[in-house]
Amino acid sequence: MTKKEKKSFNQCMAEWKLFLYNPTTREFLGRTTKSWGLILLFYLVFYGFLAALFSFTMWAMLQTLNDEVPKYRDQIPSPGLMVFPKPVTALDYSFRVSDPESYRGYVDDLTKFLKSYDLEEQKNLTACPDGALREQKGPTYTACQFPVVSLKGCSGVEDPEFGYSTGNPCILVKMNRIIGLKPQGKPRINCISKKTATLSTYPSNGTIDLKYFPYYGKKLHVRYLQPLVAVQVAFNTTSTGKEVTVECKIDGSPNLRNQDDRDKFLGRVVFKITMHA
């Protein structure tokens, strides 16, 4: 049994050929047609059964889900911050004032994003009273209007270039949607820059009005509009460097976290703008 004869290459090949197709026993890959048929049938039935069972358990599981609200929301207790134009590889905006092509992407992105905030689109939305949470009982849920004009120079209404052509680029900051989130206090987006650049936030003070909360989810809260805060950067003409790092944080609300060691986007966002002449 321990015997292990060295086989010549030819022998090896012959054995392989015989394994591939053995004409005497009519075996293909070591099995006859019938044997292949049976084993394939077995696995077909077996996997068919498994697939059915899996589908059934998945179906049963999906039945237990509520269509409106996810079962657990404890994984996202606090919202993250996100900026627009949408960063692709890094939070680094770089453009040349003199070259419209260099910021076209940003402008298009902002225009596209603000499309749903168009006045025409907002026509059917409710004009809600400011300064208070807007809890609803259903069965129909209405969304509040978000007056784009409050974004002033960054609304795209007055300046379709969002300040990029004038060297005062706009960045929109938004808070992630979380179902049922009710911010306490007076939440606002506070942006600071380390370099010598003036930041203007719209609406003034970066306030986020409570009337946009709570959010009731995609299905119930159709056409819900997130409140936005715009940051417009104005470089000091005297400063030599046209580069600024901006950090925006949620402020003024005790239940919205803005500091997490791991999550750099939890209640805050840091981005860099480099403007060439």
Place this chain on the structure above:
Amino acid sequence: MYSCLDLSGHVVLFELGQLYPGITMEFGKTRGRVTPQELNPSSGPKPKRVPKMVGRRKKEKVKRKKNKANIEELKKEVVMDDHKLTLEELSRRYSVDLTKGLRPEKAQEILDRDGPNTLTPPPTTPEWVKFCKQLFGGFSILLWTGAILCFVAYGIQTYFNEEPTKDNLYLGIVLAVVVFITGCFSYYQEAKSSKIMESFKSMVPQQALVIRGGEKMQINVQNVVVGDLVEVKGGDRIPADIRLISAQGCKVDNSSLTGESEPQSRFPHFTHENLLETRNICFFSTNCVEGTARGIVIATGDSTVMGRIASLTSGLAVGQTPIATEIKHFIHIITMVAVFLGVSFFGLSLMLGYSWLKAVIFLIGIIVANVPEGLLVTVTVCLTLTAKRMAKKNCLVKNLEAVETLGSTSIICSDKTGTLTQNRMTVAHLWFDKTTYEADTSEEQTVNTFAKDSDTWFILARIAGLCNRADFKPDQETLPIAKRATTGDASESALLKFIEQSYSSVKEMREKSPKVAEIPFNSTNKYQISIHLREDSSQTHVLLMKGAPERILAFCSSYLLNGQEYSMDEEMKEAFQNAYLELGGLGERVLGFCFLNLPNTFSKGFKFNTDEVNFPMENFCFVGLISMIDPPRPAVPEAVCKCRSAGIKVIMVTGDHPITAKAIAKGVGIISEGTETAEDTTAQLKVHVRQIDSRDVKAIVVHGSDLKDMSSAQLDEILRNYTEIVFARTSPQQKLIIVEGCQRQGNVVAATGDGVNDSPALKKADIGIAMGITGSDVSKQAADMILLDDNFASIVTGVEEGRLIFDNLKKSIAYTLTSNIPEITPFLLFIILGIPLPLGTITILCIDLGTDMVPAISLAYESAESDIMKRAPRDPKNDKLVNYRLIGMAYGQIGMIQALAGFFTYFVILAENGFKPADLLGIRHDWENSYVNDLEDSYGQQWTFEQRKILEFTCQTGFFVSIVIVQWADLIICKTRRNSVFQQGMKNKILIFGILEETFLAAFLCYTPGMDMALRMYPLKIFWWLCAIPYSILIFIYDEVRKFAIRNHPGGWLERETYY
């Protein structure tokens, strides 16, 4: 000369292979001193291993070149002239008396000077090399590759990116640590197992008979010194290089040294200039085959011829045992699958547009998922456990290979005397007062059940005790009677013990009636007479006689019935004949007993002349018959029965008389009850043997003289057609023919033997089994296994153990491999479907090295399935350790269910947190992008990168826990291959511990604070633990149904395709 030498043979046996870090048990390379037996050349190359040896010698040649200078030097030293000396010169040179030997003090002096008579062990592989082999062998290479890829990936990331994630660095470190730790563990296990094997070896110490100061003494071979006068006899191993001074028909087997297998005669005369050719030198560690010889030791230890050569040929490459080959094969397959999957998915991910760095990370993941990291450790532990268990059961296995081969044994050729029987004549039956009484023949001999109050019995007992030359050796009063040593022949000793036990002290009896005269037994007379003074009146004598029954009856004219004397009549003669035939037919040795009260004329002082008989020799009074037999060992019938149900044919090969052989064969069940041999049938039907259709007869007793005239075709026919075979009156040489005949039928043959002449048969057999008590050294050398208690039942235990280890290894591997599928599929679906990764690399390692480990090892403790000794022996050609059925079961069936369980939990966790399954497809690109921090779920919520990563890791923890839960079921179904778990029971405590351990470990990993940082495992909600339970139940039910079908349709399609 050198090329003929092969010292490695023995080493081969002890090797489990180096291929593979787990079970590299280099038993051959001992650390201590090597006794000649370990150098064991004669048991070396079995014919079947020859092809390997050839290859090995090539390697040796290469090695030898390096040592060339060394060789030349040693060749010079071999010049010796001891063989040319006359005896006087020899005596002078070694200052030794040729009849009395060395003085003991002198011998001690020389021993102190020269050191012990052992060979310096070959330079063993340095420990660090062994350690490195463990670190870099087998799967380790694959994992090292993974680790290095991790470091490379990390390096590149650091180079191109200021803020690299440390994940790759950590993973690399973890992989390296894992390989290192498993390497350490395997190394430790190997060291432990080789220690066990070493301890086995020291259990068979070598003895040499030396004459020192005129006294013969048995000493350990290590203590033999130059100048010692030693005596060797057939079956001994030559303890050192010896110059013969006298020899009687001495023949030695020098095959270990010269390669000539023909025994050569040895005598004291100088015949050849060359030391190696001359006939008056015997060489260290060769074997004396027959005869006796005396000689003076001229060299010991390393200075012997063998020692010189041994030091040159050390460090030979060693062969692989079948189990090692199987494991190597299996590692190859797994590695190939891992590399194939890894590389093809590497290519696929590049085609799908991933960066090659990402593709490398996928590759690492696939490799890690494919390699069962913990398996090698598991296998090592299983084998070590078996080694220990075998040692406990009196089976001294010289190599673990033997255990495995033993498991596939299909024929056992067993000796009768000593193996099947107790090797102790014992009184079995008595016949007096026209009644047959049975004596207790068990080893304990506690109760004797017969009419002890009959007067006939008293007289019979006195004759048996007095007319008996056997006696107990002194100083054995404390031993039970049955165990005491006696002088005298076997039947007389049997009678002595029997009388001592069931009547009274024979010594007292003999003191009261001293022996006056005696005619000892001889083969012409076939009787024995002794004359004693009578106990009652010490003036008259009584003549007592025992002998062959028909001879005894011829002297008698009367008989005793219940103590009364009646004159002999036809009725009595017929009763006698019937009893004699009955007892003889049982294969027992029958003795008749009679007596004569001598008349007063022969009073005290009468000079009895035994040469010219001067006392009456007729008209004796017949008393009774006593029959004796060497009874079967108590456990043997059961063991034979087990063999039969295990599909193992037991063939008895004995030198004994056919009738006795047949009787014992019937007694132990080799010829089963109700089965008759051709002769029996003819006796009943009163027809000639030839008229009986041989197909109707299952049993046969073959006479050695018939066997001699048989062609091998005729022998084959007998071996094929008869299920119950006894060979009687065979010579040891014929045993070899029988073994070969069995092997021609494609059987795996185990043969037992004790004599020197048995060793060819032992070598030829697939498993040679030597007797630990009665066996000669040579037979022990030739054997693969030694029975410490000489008991046949131990062989069967060995077979069972061998089958068990094979089964349990299969089960353990099946269990471990199953979890590979739920480990690989996440990666595949991650790449193909673009879903978030369901199971991470670290989590895979947690399964392979954490939770799967103890349960897999616990299967080694699983007791045998009820059918272990009821099914046919393993066919070593087709029934592999890991076959496609096992892979099919583990990967294709159970593994798939497990993967579904994992995915189900994964989808549940994601869905319940907002990501419904349908929305997950293709989400991977955004999901993995750390700058997308507002990824929207199915409910419109937006997730930051870190938030969804935590969710992903929670899912991975859930997947991990699901695997643990489905592995419960897998462990339970792997307990058995055919039986239901309900038949097998849950008695394996280690296994229950294993289940608890893996569960607690999973909970620990899941809930311990800080695990989120260390291993990125997150707490789960209780409900998520339960998701896998339906699948666990499904696994259990599916497998129970499968096994039920297999049990109910033996040989059916399901068995052919899924019974691993």
